[in-house]
Amino acid sequence: MALVFSEKAQASYEKLLKRYVDKQAVLLPVLYIAQDEFGWLSDDALKATAELTGTPEAVVRATATFYTMFDKKQVGKHHIQVCTNVSCDIVGSEAILRHLEEKLGIKAGETSVDKKYTLSEVECLGACGYGPMMEITSRGAPGEEIKDEYYENLTVEKVDEILGTLL
Amino acid sequence: MAEKSEYCEHILLSRVDLENSTSIDVYLKSGGYETLKKTVSGRQPQEIVDVVRESGLRGRGGAGFPAGVKWGFLPKDSKLPIYLIGNADEGEPGTFKDRVLIEKDPHQLIEGMAITAFAIKCHTAYIYIRGEFAKGAKILNKAIDEAYEKGFLGDKVCGTDFKFDIYVHRGAGAYVCGEETALIESIEGKKGQPRLKPPFPANVGVFQGPTIVNNVETLSSVPWIVKNGAEAYRKYGTEKSAGTKLFCVSGHVEKPGVYELPLGFPLMQLVNEVCGGVKDGKKLKGVIPGGSSTPILTPEECENVNLDYESLMEAGSMLGSGAVIVLDETVDIVRVAARLGKFYSHESCGQCTPCREGSGYISGLLQRLNEGKGEEGDLELIESLCDNMAGKTVCPLADAMVMPVKGFLKKFRSEFEARIRKKAYQKADKG
Ligand SMILES: Cc1cc2nc3c(=O)[nH]c(=O)nc-3n(C[C@H](O)[C@H](O)[C@H](O)COP(=O)(O)O)c2cc1C
Ligand code: SF4
Ligand code: FES
Numbered sequence: 020m021a022l023v024f025s026e027k028a029q030a031s032y033e034k035l036l037k038r039y040v041d042k043q044a045v046l047l048p049v050l051y052i053a054q055d056e057f058g059w060l061s062d063d064a065l066k067a068t069a070e071l072t073g074t075p076e077a078v079v080r081a082t083a084t085f086y087t088m089f090d091k092k093q094v095g096k097h098h099i100q101v102c103t104n105v106s107c108d109i110v111g112s113e114a115i116l117r118h119l120e121e122k123l124g125i126k127a128g129e130t131s132v133d134k135k136y137t138l139s140e141v142e143c144l145g146a147c148g149y150g151p152m153m154e155i156t157s158r159g160a161p162g163e164e165i166k167d168e169y170y171e172n173l174t175v176e177k178v179d180e181i182l183g184t185l186l
Numbered sequence: 187m188a189e190k191s192e193y194c195e196h197i198l199l200s201r202v203d204l205e206n207s208t209s210i211d212v213y214l215k216s217g218g219y220e221t222l223k224k225t226v227s228g229r230q231p232q233e234i235v236d237v238v239r240e241s242g243l244r245g246r247g248g249a250g251f252p253a254g255v256k257w258g259f260l261p262k263d264s265k266l267p268i269y270l271i272g273n274a275d276e277g278e279p280g281t282f283k284d285r286v287l288i289e290k291d292p293h294q295l296i297e298g299m300a301i302t303a304f305a306i307k308c309h310t311a312y313i314y315i316r317g318e319f320a321k322g323a324k325i326l327n328k329a330i331d332e333a334y335e336k337g338f339l340g341d342k343v344c345g346t347d348f349k350f351d352i353y354v355h356r357g358a359g360a361y362v363c364g365e366e367t368a369l370i371e372s373i374e375g376k377k378g379q380p381r382l383k384p385p386f387p388a389n390v391g392v393f394q395g396p397t398i399v400n401n402v403e404t405l406s407s408v409p410w411i412v413k414n415g416a417e418a419y420r421k422y423g424t425e426k427s428a429g430t431k432l433f434c435v436s437g438h439v440e441k442p443g444v445y446e447l448p449l450g451f452p453l454m455q456l457v458n459e460v461c462g463g464v465k466d467g468k469k470l471k472g473v474i475p476g477g478s479s480t481p482i483l484t485p486e487e488c489e490n491v492n493l494d495y496e497s498l499m500e501a502g503s504m505l506g507s508g509a510v511i512v513l514d515e516t517v518d519i520v521r522v523a524a525r526l527g528k529f530y531s532h533e534s535c536g537q538c539t540p541c542r543e544g545s546g547y548i549s550g551l552l553q554r555l556n557e558g559k560g561e562e563g564d565l566e567l568i569e570s571l572c573d574n575m576a577g578k579t580v581c582p583l584a585d586a587m588v589m590p591v592k593g594f595l596k597k598f599r600s601e602f603e604a605r606i607r608k609k610a611y612q613k614a615d616k617g
Binding site: 038039040041043044045046047048050051074081082085086087088089103104105106108109110142143144145146147148149150154165167168169 | 267276277278279280281282284285316317318319320321353355356357358359360361372373374375376377378393434435436437438442443444474478509511513517521522525526529532533535
């Protein structure tokens, strides 16, 4: 099904254009908008992005696939990302990740069947003094603003508490 | 999230623990934007470049290149517009300092960028912020809006004819985009693959225009320096490493966090005094002094080293981004090496064969060692692969992997060997 950007998104795009002298430069911000609008960057979402920006689809695809924060598969409503880089690893991030795997019944890299959770092991998130830590990206309805939250100095108990607050 | 210490005046962190520190009113009350006003209404661009050059301020993003000197490289007669980019990609594992400056004092960064823009005759700037800092991007956007409202940004900065716009551009999860030319490609909407240098960004940067890329901490230092002068800044630090710097301490210390200290501060004083010592009274195994790309120091090497560009270079490591990772005696160095190997091979952009293939190969060998499946000769193989990567690539990411890996192998070799021997024993047992 062909996807179309909402009017609000198109207005944001027009505003973005004024920031750069070259129109391809809007690609990253527009891919973020596409992700907000359509949930993830499906082929149709990439096609819509190419159409909106007048950029060849191959170019849009090349850019989109380079960056890890652009989701090329559907992710869960809550994307739980645990940093396991060195500063976090040496203070116990692995135990946190294993606990989450057990609690959610999915492995790192997987999405739960009900599409409520995706669990990922990620690289340093710039919170190294406060490890173990995770970032949770939560999506509401399409077009609704995405919520992004860092949770730091984690313990297993704290993780359980946080999971309890996710709707 | 940032701790004040009593070791020097706070140049960068003076406002971080004020209530509502991100609001423009709080910033104005503490004298904010005064320096910008004075600069645009009464000073010459070259004067500002000179002050910053004389202050000895060096780039805080990792390489330590003198900021004023870099600004001086811009062509004098450019037909294309000059751009300024604030590098807020903060991707080097261990580093979490720019986040404090962005989330707690965004106006200091904005004022620093506006003064810098005036100095280098630039009218458009971008702040390239890593995608995961969604909160930081929001805070910055709000602060930028406030600055426009009060006339510190826009067509007439402080009522003068100086025009200056700042836009926030979010990255999307790629460590290599912290490298300045990859960052430029990324702003242009492309894959973040570094460009071959020369030409350097100061000549050909974003949208072909001359471009200055500076780290957030570098730019946040500018208002204080321009206000108080080069000599005042040089009161702190050493002859060649002037001023104060943020150190982000992680790992096994009692009080991890971000601390502002004069450059040249003794490493062990930071660990033992400022951060309350190694956690739970354990023994120190080593310190990675400047982010994951810098070679580890053994406890003996840590003893007499100071946190400045020259001392750490002399000790065979680097100041890098000021990310001090403290490892206690329980840390398994083979595991640390394997984890970092995985990181760099994941982040290689893939355009140079030595980096793409080498990082994957080395990472694979390190994983194998870590799992106790290493073979006799693996260490030598890793070392020869390292030698085939270093200095042979478009950007320094390959070196950023090779340097720490070689450091681990050299300084903790017996741990790697023991892991291989253990496997040999197990084999013999079974046989
Ligand atoms: C792989 C790689 C990653 C980098 N990441 C960052 C970064 O996250 N932030 C940063 O400021 N500089 C980073 N740099 C350094 C930049 O290329 C550049 O030197 C710096 O932004 C210049 O600013 P400065 O002179 O103020 O330090 C990185 C360099 C490399 C090679
Ligand atoms: S060294 Fe690695 S990261 Fe850098 S340009 Fe080459 S392949 Fe890309
Ligand atoms: S290492 Fe985990 S946030 Fe930096």
